[in-house]
Amino acid sequence: MDLQQRIAEWMQPPFDKKTQEKVKLLRASPAHAEDAFYKDLAFGTGGMRGIMGVGTNRINKYTLGKSAQGLADYLKIVYPNEKLSLVIAYDCRNQSQELAEVCAGVFTANVIHCALFSALRPTPELSFAVRYLKAHCGIVLTASHNPPEYNGFKVYWKDGGQLVPPHDQYLSEKIQETAFGSIQFKGNPKFLTLIDAELDSAYRNEVLNTALFSKEKKKALKIIFTPIHGTSITILPDVLAQAGYDNVSLVKEQMHPNGNFPTVASPNPEEKDALQLAVALGTEKNADLVIGTDPDADRFGLVVRDTHHNWVYLNGNQIMAVLTDFLLNQKKKQGRLHPNCFIASTIVSSPLIEQIAKEYHIQYKATLTGFKWIAKLIEDFSDLEFVGGGEESYGYLVGDSVRDKDAISASLLACEIANEAKTKGTSFYGLLIECYKKYGAYKERLVSLTKKGKEGVAFIAQQMEDFRENPPKEIGGHAVCRLEDYHHLTAYDFKKQVEEKLNFPASNVLIFKLEDGSKIALRPSGTEPKIKYYFSVNQDFNPELEWQEQELQLENKLEQLISSILPS
Numbered sequence: 001m002d003l004q005q006r007i008a009e010w011m012q013p014p015f016d017k018k019t020q021e022k023v024k025l026l027r028a029s030p031a032h033a034e035d036a037f038y039k040d041l042a043f044g045t046g047g048m049r050g051i052m053g054v055g056t057n058r059i060n061k062y063t064l065g066k067s068a069q070g071l072a073d074y075l076k077i078v079y080p081n082e083k084l085s086l087v088i089a090y091d092c093r094n095q096s097q098e099l100a101e102v103c104a105g106v107f108t109a110n111v112i113h114c115a116l117f118s119a120l121r122p123t124p125e126l127s128f129a130v131r132y133l134k135a136h137c138g139i140v141l142t143a144s145h146n147p148p149e150y151n152g153f154k155v156y157w158k159d160g161g162q163l164v165p166p167h168d169q170y171l172s173e174k175i176q177e178t179a180f181g182s183i184q185f186k187g188n189p190k191f192l193t194l195i196d197a198e199l200d201s202a203y204r205n206e207v208l209n210t211a212l213f214s215k216e217k218k219k220a221l222k223i224i225f226t227p228i229h230g231t232s233i234t235i236l237p238d239v240l241a242q243a244g245y246d247n248v249s250l251v252k253e254q255m256h257p258n259g260n261f262p263t264v265a266s267p268n269p270e271e272k273d274a275l276q277l278a279v280a281l282g283t284e285k286n287a288d289l290v291i292g293t294d295p296d297a298d299r300f301g302l303v304v305r306d307t308h309h310n311w312v313y314l315n316g317n318q319i320m321a322v323l324t325d326f327l328l329n330q331k332k333k334q335g336r337l338h339p340n341c342f343i344a345s346t347i348v349s350s351p352l353i354e355q356i357a358k359e360y361h362i363q364y365k366a367t368l369t370g371f372k373w374i375a376k377l378i379e380d381f382s383d384l385e386f387v388g389g390g391e392e393s394y395g396y397l398v399g400d401s402v403r404d405k406d407a408i409s410a411s412l413l414a415c416e417i418a419n420e421a422k423t424k425g426t427s428f429y430g431l432l433i434e435c436y437k438k439y440g441a442y443k444e445r446l447v448s449l450t451k452k453g454k455e456g457v458a459f460i461a462q463q464m465e466d467f468r469e470n471p472p473k474e475i476g477g478h479a480v481c482r483l484e485d486y487h488h489l490t491a492y493d494f495k496k497q498v499e500e501k502l503n504f505p506a507s508n509v510l511i512f513k514l515e516d517g518s519k520i521a522l523r524p525s526g527t528e529p530k531i532k533y534y535f536s537v538n539q540d541f542n543p544e545l546e547w548q549e550q551e552l553q554l555e556n557k558l559e560q561l562i563s564s565i566l567p568s
Contacts, residue, residue, distance in 0.1 A: 006037045006056055014181045015062065022054045035453050043172050047162065049143050049152030049527045052095060059143075059151040061102045065183040067153055068106035068139075070175030072184075075112065075136055077174075078167075085113040087133060087195075089126035090141035091231045091296040092257035093151050096120070100141045103153075105187030118194040120257055122231045122297035123154070124406035125203045129195070131160040131401070132202055142296040145268035146528060148260050160403035161375025165505055200235065207239055210399040211412040213330060214420065218244045221419045222287040225411075226251035226278040228267045229258040230295035236408055243412055245419075249285050251278050261295075269294055269301025270394050272313050279303055279311055289418050289428060293407040298371075299394040300407035302414055304428045312429055317350035317444045317536075320390040321435050322428060323410065324353060326417045327388045327398065328360045337362065342381065344374045344389035347486070347504075347511060348521040348534040353390075355439040362387070368486070368507045369523060371395055375403035392444060392534065433547050441547075442538045443554035447562060448530045460524045460531045463567065467510055467522060475514060476560035482513040520561060535561050 001009075009015075010023045026033045036055025041048050041063055048067060052059045075084050086107055090100035100116065107114045115133055117126075123140050130138040136158050143150035155163050155171065163171060223240065225248055227233040233255055240248050253263050254277060261267045264274045269292040278290045282303070290303035290311075302319050306312045324343055331337040342363035345353040357364035363384065367373035371391060378386045378400045390396035395405030398413055418428040436442070451459045471483050473494075484491045486509040489502045509523040521534040537557040542550055 003034060003037055007033060009180075010037075010054065014183070019054055019060075019062070026054060038454055040176065043155075043163070043168055047152055047154035047527075049146065049150060051149050052151050059099070059153070061099065061185075062180055062183070064099050064103055064141075064153055065106055065185060066178050066180060067175050068103040069110070069183045070178040071137070071139070071155060071171060072107055072110035072112055073178065074167075074171050074174045076110075079136060082136070083113065084111075085115065085133070085135045087115045087117075087126060087129045087135045087138035088140070089117045089121045089123065089129070089138070091123070092120050092229060092259050093141070093143055093295065094148065094259035095151060096141040096259070099151065099153075102185070103139060103141070104192060105185055106183060108187040108189070108191040109184035111188070111191060113191050113193070115193045115195045117199070118196040119234070120231045121200075121234060122406075122408060124298055124402045124404055124408060125199065125235070127156055127160045127402045127404040127406075128203045128206060129199050130156050130158065131403070132199065133195075134158075140296065144296055144298065144527070145266065145270070145294040147266050152527070156404075159375065159379045161379065162370070162372035162404065164372050164376045204235060204239055204242070206401045207406075207409045207412060208242060210401060211409040211416065212243050213416045214244075216244060217246065218415075218419045219246045221245065221247060221289075221415065221422055222285060223248045223415060224251065224278050224282040224285065224287045224290040225249070226254045226275070226290075226292045227257075227297070228254050228264060228269065228274055228292055228294065229256065229261050230267065230293060230297060231257065232293040232297035232407060232411075233257065236293070236297070236411060239408060239412055240415065243415070245415060249281060249287065251281055253277055259295075267295050269299060270316070275301055275303055275313070282311070288422065289414070291411050291414065293411065294394075297407045298405045300396075300411050300414075301394055302428070304418070306429050307427075314432070315444060316390070316392040316394040317352065317442070318432055319394065319414070320345065320392070320396055321350065321352050321356065321439075321442075322417060322431050323390070323396055323398075323413055324356050324388055325435055325438075326413070326431070328356065328362070331387060332360065338385075339363070340383070341385045341387050342377075343387050344377050346370075346373070346391045347484075347509065348523065348532075349390070349392040350442050350444050350536055351517075351519065351538065352435070352439055352442040356435075359439065368504060369509070370526065371397070371405045378403060392446065436547070436550075437541050437543070440538050441541045441550050441554060442536065443551065443558060444534065444536045445558050445562070447533045447535070447566065448525070449533075449567075450528070450530050452529045456529045460529075463531055464508060464510065464522065464524065471510075471512070472565070475512060475520060476518070476557070476564045478514040478516045478518060480512050481515045484509075484511040484513070486510070518557065518561060520565060533562070533566065537561070
């Protein structure tokens with residue numbers, strides 16, 4: 001079906017008159033019409049995500065209805081003789097509640113029992129609820145940290161983790177073959193249940209059981225918290241209060257859920273601007289640390305004080321290192337650390353995490369990008385004990401009761417670490433420096449190039465093809481010693497001139513490892529029109545130099561790599 005046929009299809013039933021009128025208006029702008037219809041939205045690393053509006057390449061009641069109908073049909077194939085059940089949650093985004101109710105209608109129309117949260121809830125609570133209610137799967141309406149015009153649809157399987165092979169591919173095929181006219185929109189209230197307090201209580205208790213290490217009152221630690229207009233406001237303040245934190249200040253301008261995110265350009269705690277109001281309040285309150293979560297509360301940012309009392313914005317790798325080292329140290333003190341414990345991270349995250357595992361003599365497992373792969377590890381290695389793990393994109397998971405990154409439990413853990421450090425005369429930042437002293441000095445940086453529209457897709461594909469077909473022999477003055485191609489699942493050692501197989505699912509990722517220990521990874525984003533470049537450098541920690549001076553050396557290394565590999 002060509003572009004004009006796609007557009008014409010949406011100008012007649014089964015599409016409602018309101019949608020037809022919007023398509024007619026859109027046709028007046030050929031470029032916008034092409035972008036809205038030139039392809040179907042597809043499942044990526046984080047499910048299906050896109051700009052809201054009419055069209056096959058947009059999030060709307062029909063594209064989500066088609067996905068819901070496809071999922072309903074697929075569940076009946078996988079579980080033909082079972083009473084099917086499903087959980088739905090949604091975040092603060094514009095139309096999230098409306099679209100969640102549309103999806104619930106499709107599922108109940110297909111005689112699938114649907115437990116729908118009565119109001120917005122964090123994504124990790126949805127993951128927990130799937131396991132708690134023993135449902136066959138769950139969905140959450142969210143676009144995570146994307147800009148306001150986005151929304152999305154993430155699918156979780158019965159283990160509480162996001163879809164992985166082969167289910168993701170089979171479901172994608174089922175959705176593609178689903179006709180818009182076959183969507184059953186008229187729900188059956190007989191199969192709908194609203195859920196709220198019971199799940200909130202169970203999830204909150206699990207967070208406290210997992211991430212709380214001291215039951216003492218903690219008045220000394222001064223915390224600033226912002227949900228950045230998102231869902232964590234529904235539970236994190238209560239969790240911190242129950243954990244004994246009496247000195248928590250909320251950023252009032254960002255307390256209330258709002259899908260327009262009026263105080264920020266983007267509700268992404270990875271970006272300094274999103275935490276600007278929180279840091280300003282932290283300065284006013286003379287706080288010890290600042291916590292900010294993204295709209296669906298699966299990832300969080302952390303800003304802490306350095307030894308000179310200045311604010312430091314930690315990146316995801318730094319947060320992950322301190323959280324992991326603390327968790328393993330606690331288990332070791334309790335005599336509960338054993339060789340069958342494991343931690344996990346992703347192939348684009350800091351090599352520092354693997355060094356921590358070696359120090360504690362436990363197992364380390366690497367995965368592809370996307371937290372669904374860490375959830376799969378927990379399921380696949382059920383004979384082992386998962387302690388914790390994360391990825392560079394500000395996501396972390398403590399324990400295995402949730403099967404997705406969880407900003408609620410991770411935020412509590414960060415407070416526990418900061419509180420214990422303060423009682424011992426140091427800080428969260430001080431513990432980060434201790435990690436560098438023990439394991440080596442590491443520094444990472446992510447550079448993303450946004451390329452929108454059809455031309456952007458072509459640009460990103462060409463970038464990956466160019467690096468794959470003509471790999472550089474040296475980057476930033478250092479020889480490339482190893483190239484890992486996760487699309488072809490091969491790794492080539494340039495010194496030994498030997499090729500080996502990679503034991504991973506296929507993914508469009510390239511990793512260059514240099515002779516000095518640096519690492520550069522490239523991959524297209526699975527949820528945004530971006531190509532991402534991940535840079536990692538390291539060196540031995542020098543006790544004769546201040547950390548700031550060593551950090552500057554590492555920053556200079558990063559700049560050399562970035563300038564030599566990014567397109568001009």
